[in-house]
Amino acid sequence: xxxxxxxxxxxxxxxxxxxxxxxxxxxxxxxxxxxxxxxxxxxxxxxxxxxxxxxxxxxxxxxxxxxxxxxxxxxxxxxxxxxxxxxxxxxxxxxxxxxxxxxxxxxxxxxxxxxxxxxxxxxxxxxxxxxxxxxxxxxxxxxxxxxxxxxxxxxxxxxxxxxxxxxxxxxxxxxxxxxxxxxxxxxxxxxxxxxxxxxxxxxxxxxxxxxxxxxxxxxxxxxxxxxxxxxxxxxxxxxxxxxxxxxxxxxxxxxxxxxxxxxxxxxxxxxxxxxxxxxxxxxxxxxxxxxxxxxxxxxxxxxxxxxxxxxxxxxxxxxxxxxxxxxxxxxxxxxxxxxxxxxx
Numbered sequence: 001x002x003x004x005x006x007x008x009x010x011x012x013x014x015x016x017x018x019x020x021x022x023x024x025x026x027x028x029x030x031x032x033x034x035x036x037x038x039x040x041x042x043x044x045x046x047x048x049x050x051x052x053x054x055x056x057x058x059x060x061x062x063x064x065x066x067x068x069x070x071x072x073x074x075x076x077x078x079x080x081x082x083x084x085x086x087x088x089x090x091x092x093x094x095x096x097x098x099x100x101x102x103x104x105x106x107x108x109x110x111x112x113x114x115x116x117x118x119x120x121x122x123x124x125x126x127x128x129x130x131x132x133x134x135x136x137x138x139x140x141x142x143x144x145x146x147x148x149x150x151x152x153x154x155x156x157x158x159x160x161x162x163x164x165x166x167x168x169x170x171x172x173x174x175x176x177x178x179x180x181x182x183x184x185x186x187x188x189x190x191x192x193x194x195x196x197x198x199x200x201x202x203x204x205x206x207x208x209x210x211x212x213x214x215x216x217x218x219x220x221x222x223x224x225x226x227x228x229x230x231x232x233x234x235x236x237x238x239x240x241x242x243x244x245x246x247x248x249x250x251x252x253x254x255x256x257x258x259x260x261x262x263x264x265x266x267x268x269x270x271x272x273x274x275x276x277x278x279x280x281x282x283x284x285x286x287x288x289x290x291x292x293x294x295x296x297x298x299x300x301x302x303x304x305x306x307x308x309x310x311x312x313x314x315x316x317x318x319x320x321x322x323x324x325x326x327x328x329x330x331x332x333x334x335x336x337x338x339x340x341x342x343x344x
Contacts, residue, residue, distance in 0.1 A: 007033040007078045011065050011113065012087030014038040016197040017135070017231055019048035021086070024235040026052050033057045037074060038087065039064045043198045065109035068116070075120040082131040083117055084242060085110060088166065091200055095162035096299055106165035107172070110134070114176045128183055133242045134173040136188040138252070139163035143302035150307045152250045159300045177248045185245045187238060189253040190307050194231030194327065195334040202261065206268045207335045210288040211279060220297030222262030225304040229255030230327035233320040240316045252307040257324040265292050271332040
């Protein structure tokens with residue numbers, strides 16, 4: 001890799017959304033140099049980047065965004081043209097058990113990145129020409145009632161340590177834009193789904209428990225509602241926002257696919273009934289749906305999320321390409337194939 005060639009810094013690129021984004025981005029821009037800076041926690045896997053790991057334009061550095069020395073070394077060693085910050089602790093249940101780790105990575109780590117970017121770009125005289133893109137979540141807005149959607153101007157109202165840490169990080173990013181004149185932009189998406197998602201997340205959990213013929217755990221009454229966005233549609237939106245979004249703006253990204261958790265579990269099970277009928281026959285159940293079990297609700301469990309992404313659609317011309325039905329089938333099929341590889 002040419003250290004003097006402008007290079008995009010992607011943090012947390014070994015995770016679910018980050019790895020899908022890097023693959024998408026390098027396929028679209030094969031000449032663009034890109035560094036993936038990732039701590040490789042439980043949620044980050046280098047195998048997620050198998051498609052790009054041998055490219056001359058791709059470079060992996062293992063590191064923690066909260067490590068000032070490591071982050072500054074990246075900025076002094078390479079000509080960083082922009083930052084896309086995926087790096088974050090993101091599992092709500094883990095944040096309830098250990099909030100400190102989320103504050104350290106999501107807030108302090110974001111601050112380290114911002115400081116390194118600002119200091120370097122200021123010295124180079126390019127502060128207003130290099131972009132810092134913060135990847136956020138709709139969970140920062142809190143919980144909705146039965147109607148309405150979150151808008152970019154909705155006040156932050158986080159209900160758990162994870163969403164609070166992401167809200168804090170967003171405010172830091174905006175402050176660097178207002179105070180120092182940095183070119184910053186924020187995107188907040190609804191729940192993502194697709195290949196490479198960590199096994200603790202809802203859809204992979206439903207699939208793995210079903211294939212193991214174990215109870216499929218659904219919190220509370222199962223009527224908590226989420227809006228689902230296929231990960232590659234999210235990646236396309238992120239590329240548009242990074243290149244064409246207006247500085248200091250926030251863009252919501254939604255899928256327009258609201259489902260209760262139990263409805264989602266039922267749809268996943270219906271696909272598994274088609275893909276893996278031989279497994280359910282082992283215990284003589286009519287459908288994997290028979291494994292759905294309701295458990296004690298999560299603490300501070302937000303009832304409903306849904307974002308209004310009119311701004312993104314109208315100003316940047318984005319819309320999802322993948323229907324929910326098609327994306328869900330592709331996702332379940334991918335995990336079922338992984339299951340085959342493990343059990344062979």
